Amino acid sequence: MVLARAWSVALFGVDGITVEIEADIGGGKPRTQIVGLPDAALNEAKDRVRAAVRNSGIQWPDQLVTLALSPAALPKGGSGYDLALATAVLVADRKIPPDAFADTVLLGELALDGRLRTVRGVLPCLLAARRAGLRRAIVPERALAEASLVSGLDVHGAATLSQVLAWARGDTEALARPGEAAVAQAAAPPDLVDVVGQPEARWALEVAAAGSHHILLLGPPGTGKTMLAKRLPGLLPPLPREHALEVTAIHSVAGDLAAESPLITVPPFIAPHHTTSVPALVGGGVGVAKPGAISKAHRGILFLDEAAEFHADRLEALRTALEEGEIRLARRDAVVHYPARFQLVLATNTCPCAPPREADCTCAPYARRRYLARLSGPLLDRVDLRVRMRPITAMSRAGDVTPECTATVRARVEEARARAACRWSPHGWQTNAEAPGPALRRDFSLPREVTALLDRGLNTGAVTARGADRCLRVAWTLADLAGAPAPTADHVATALEFRERRAA
Structure with a gap:
């Protein structure tokens, strides 16, 4: 008994x-x-x-x-x-x-x-x-x-x-009770004002922050790719309570929480090294799998610096998570589901030798193709914004004009996110990146004259159906940043131009 x-x-x-x-x-x-x-x-x-x-x-x-x-x-x-x-x-x-x-x-x-x-x-x-x-x-x-x-x-x-x-046995004072909850004071993120030049990349970073879009930064070394990526967290709003608990739960399972102030209120920024293993990236372990880098980046940013140096199997392992927002890991004892709705930021050089000027490249054509081929077509098709970085030609700022700081850009990002949340919240979505393609085409369809250029790209094979959906999401983000009620033909054309900036 x-x-x-x-x-x-x-x-x-x-x-x-x-x-x-x-x-x-x-x-x-x-x-x-x-x-x-x-x-x-x-x-x-x-x-x-x-x-x-x-x-x-x-x-x-x-x-x-x-x-x-x-x-x-x-x-x-x-x-x-x-x-x-x-x-x-x-x-x-x-x-x-x-x-x-x-x-x-x-x-x-x-x-x-x-x-x-x-x-x-x-x-x-x-x-x-x-x-x-x-x-x-x-x-x-x-x-x-x-x-x-x-x-x-x-x-x-x-x-x-x-x-x-x-x-x-009745001693009610024997156990401790929770005290006043401590809120972690996150270190101030680096400021955008430090980035010299790169107006197109700065604009793309603002669009990525406003719509939670994935972004690829491509260019010679030393042009500010990593600097820009590290400044993206400063443009994002704090996590709401529900999302903060989701992120904290994942980091609790991983054993990464601070004992004094465990609640994570800022979007996490996870940057694994290019030598990381597949289990470290997507999760793994014996018996029951533990969370990997992509789950730790849930509701935050996963930054892959020198992305073309990652082995192809690491990069391809991201594809399902990018599409579905979760990772499923099957091990001996169980199949576990970890949320993985992160914002992917890729940064890479254009070739293995990576000279300051592309004209000085000594790589054979096949070496350049093999290097960038690790960023496969299916992976790039899931990246909304592709940006080529300009080489820095002068350290002084033209006309002594100070670039916009993070606070100024963040204010525009918050306004755009508020417009998107007002539009999507009845459907259960918060950002433009979360809106599914069928809803964009059916419930929020745009006039034919607005999508004419996108339709032409579909007819010629320049853009896939998945790419067209992602163009529509970016177009809605551009409209939100402009304060427009709906995307115009110019917004759709700009979104398509972001996708046509090929990595090769």
Whole structure:
């Protein structure tokens, strides 16, 4: 007969499933066994938990201890079940009363001396517990700020197992409560005023920020491609609460959160090196896959500097995520879904030798083609804006005119995004990049004279159907920046010109 139960959470991607931990004592030789598809780390928990209980001043049962984790067919892993396992055993052994844990989720890894260590994924675990109807949570004290982001749960923090036991016996002051939420002060992003020249690229960056469009910056080294890309986050508005929780949950699973101020309120900027592996880029791992760079860039920017130096398989792995806004990873134990609605920024030279002036290139024609062929047609078809950078010819600014700063451009971007959100929010979209092609063609169709140039491009094969949809999205962004109620023929022509700037 089951004598005690406790609750924890199994995490798959950013989705959690509540796990009922049942403890039974007696019926065989003294030992401890865990059933319910535990992995190696979880199976070793019986030794950690036994030592933690003993070093907390409580005798471990000298009988057969059976711990069952349900659903039994669900693979479970990690060390986050330790606290729940210890609690279930002590309740079954009548060392602590059971009432306090009836609707309480328990998370945390136990050290051998009874200290409670934090684990990854506290935020998504507690979101799953709230959906399951649990009303209270006990987490490691270090994760208390992260846990307090979940409303509707009575959250407590513990530093040791002894504190949890004291609380269960009636000491209401034994556990810590969340304090005032700290807001991380993000470092000020670099300013656009630092970029010399490049008016076309600056304009394309503004369009990309206003519509959340993907962009390719192509040109000789030293022309400011990386400088421009690093200034894109400063043009984006802060994340709304819903998106901030999405991003924070992903970084919680990845173990990247700051303990004091875990909520991520600014769009993340992720820039992997060109030697990165496919699992590091899209996610990977044994058993259940962990998030990669493209999921960490969710609701933010993924910047691939020297994009043509990335192996082709890395770049092609981005295609599905760019189209669908999520990545699906199949591993031995499960298929996990991670959100990956990011803004892609590519920067690359035009050839391997990359001279300051393209006229000085010493590469053979086939070498240039092979270099840029890593940016395949299907990948480039998903990039909305393609910009050729100009070589810098003078360090002084013409006419002593100071370029626009980030604050000035950001104000225009925010106005354009507000117009787009007003238009799309009844349909559940926020930016022009999210609007699906069928809706643009059917519900927001433009007059034939406006799309005549785009229709001609489709007839001649100069643009694909996917490319035409992306041209329409860019045209709506240009209209929003201009304050126009709908795109004009000039907006469509400009959007098509952005796509016709080939990388070769």
